[in-house]
Amino acid sequence: MxxxxxxxxxxxxxxxxxxxxxxxxxxxxxxxxxxxxxxxxxxxxxxxxxxxxxxxxxxxxxxxxxxxxxxxxxxQKVTIEPPDGYYDVTFNELSTQLEEEIETEIRPNFIFVMNESFWDPTRLPNLTFSEDPIPFFRSLQKNHTSGELIVPVLGGSTANTEFEVLTGNSIHLLPQGSLAYSQFVNHPHPSLASTLKNHGYETVAIHSYHDWFYRRNEVYTFFDFDRFESYRSFKNPEYRRNFISDLEVSKQIINEHQNSEGPLFIFAVTMQNHGPYNMRHYPEDRIQVTDMPEDITKVLNNYSTGVKDADDSLQLLVNYFRKIDDPTVIVFFGDHLPYLGAAYEGYTITGYLNDANPRFWEKDDYEKMYSVPFVIWDNFSDEKNADLRMSSSFLGAFVLEKYSQPQTPIMRFLNKTATKGAVVFSSRRDVNEFSPEDAKRYHLLQYDQLFGGQGPR
Structure with missing residues (x-):
């Protein structure tokens, strides 16, 4: 045995x-x-x-x-080491020549809408669409400031684009694969919300999903939002694909304005068009795509229908603020391109991409897969900037500069680099437009605000 x-x-x-x-x-x-x-x-x-x-x-x-x-x-991402030279300078030295510009007496409402996976699907070649999914957005592009954002993520990690827009920081200055909200925002941090709040604005964050998602319930407090309205704040909302609809988010924004007493800053994040698109389908596709295999057609129909709904939600918002006297700015943009199947199937099968392996993407491939459209509309000016191109970390800084509003040191720094023609910062050398000196200063400023002395508030 x-x-x-x-x-x-x-x-x-x-x-x-x-x-x-x-x-x-x-x-x-x-x-x-x-x-x-x-x-x-x-x-x-x-x-x-x-x-x-x-x-x-x-x-x-x-x-x-x-x-x-x-x-x-x-x-490996638990500890962030300071950049070279950090201990040789003070924040005041870093902020030299970043003095506050004279601000305007006009304090418009600022409404930022980061629409989930918003992109123009008609950019995919070899497809026939039953109709244009974004006719209203396209009409705004013709008459108002618009362009392309180079975002830091693809198909997911929405909060990283949000982090860049709200703070002016760059994900590319953090360890690869980082989620800034989850890992690094653990104390009060300068943001669009804190800057505008210091100048008399009511600051409200809106997200039509759970408040704990990406730790937003904590992060928004550190960014100095007065309130965070999550899905619980929506009263008997309409659901699309089991998510609160984009139209309901626009209605919530309108309701916030109707109940506000002073200038208002709103940062809204939608959820309706979140992937994957091979599930949670609509009862009926508003946009139909032809000339593709059945499985990918279903995905594209589902995604494009969500984009059409997003376009309608933007139209509702703009039409409301067109009729009021309060000066208002609406900034509408996507967080990243949609995830259209494993191995980028939706992009390769249509011919948008030639190679499914990102390691072999050329500069043009990278920019195509990381560029989302944006538009800036207002109801009080005629100035138009067309065909702009910038990293998402520049967007908040650009808007404050465009409307002569106060800025954080990093945002003033970004606007000064923009005057030199550098508007894209990336870890890819063939995409990055910063000089080595400006890149180093950017790194020092960001490190100080996130991990060091944390600069002036």
């Missing part, structure tokens, strides 16, 4: 067949392997084995790499 023995860990190592040197080596090897993974030296398996931290979604990262590798790689 066979005998089976179970040895505890100490007993196992105490067996005579394990010499002392062997036991030491047995313990030392895992430590070396862990250290290599953690510090990611040149011969790290992360690089040698082709494991890269380029996933936009942490749950997917863990699925692809395994729990152990995903966890170890995430550990």
């Amino acid at each position: 066979s005998r089976f023995y179970f040895y505890s860990f100490p007993t196992f190592f105490s067996k005579k067949r394990f010499e002392s040197k062997t036991r030491i080596l047995f313990c030392f090897i895992p430590l070396v392997v862990f250290s290599i993974f953690f510090f990611e030296k040149p011969f790290s398996p992360f690089k040698f084995g082709g494991i890269h931290d380029d996933d936009w979604n942490k749950s997917i990262a863990y699925q692809r790499k395994g729990v152990q590798v995903g966890f170890i790689h995430s550990l």
Whole structure:
């Protein structure tokens, strides 16, 4: 009869067949392997084995790499080291020549709407659409300030684009794969909300989903919003694809204005057109696409119908503020391109992309996959800036500068670099337009506000 023995860990190592040197080596090897993974030296398996931290979604990262590798790689982002030269300067020195500009006496309402996955699907070639999904947005582009935002994410991680717009910070100055809201916003931080609140604005954040999503319930407090209205604030709302509709978000914004007493800053984030698009379908597709296989047609119909609803919600909002006397600015933009299937299927099958592997994307491919349209409408000026192109970290700074409003030091810095022609900051060298000197200063300013002395509030 066979005998089976179970040895505890100490007993196992105490067996005579394990010499002392062997036991030491047995313990030392895992430590070396862990250290290599953690510090990611040149011969790290992360690089040698082709494991890269380029996933936009942490749950997917863990699925692809395994729990152990995903966890170890995430550990590398726990501590953020200061950039070179940080301890050689003070924040006042960093802020030199960033003095406050004279502000206008006009204090318009500022309404930012970050519409989930908003993009122009007619950019996909070899498709026939039953009608234009964004006719109203396109009409605004013709007569008002508009252009393209280069955003830091693709298909997900919405809050990173939001972080850039609200603060002027850049995700590219944080470890690859970071989620700023979840990891780094842990104290009061200058933002559009805090800047405008300091000048008499009521500041309200609106999101038609759970308040804990991306820690917004905490982050918005650090950004100095007066209130955060999540899905609980919507009274008997209409749902589309099991999400509160974009139209309801516009109605909520209008309601906030009707109940406000002074200038108002609203930052609204929608949810209706969140992926995936092979589920949560509409009862009827408002936009229909032809000339594609059935499975991808369903995805494109679903997504394009959501874009059509978004366009209607923008029209409702603009039409309301057209009829009032309060000067108002509406900034409408998307957070990222939609996730149209695994391996970028919706983009490759239509011919929008030639290669499904991002590592082989040329500059044009990268910009196509990370560019979303935006428009800035107001009811009191005739000035128009057409065909603009900028990183999403510039958008808030650009709006404050355009309407002569106060700015944070980073935002004033960004507007000064814009006068030099640099409006895109990226970790990709062929996309980045910053000089090495400006890139270093940007890094120093951002580090100080996020992790250092935290600058002036």
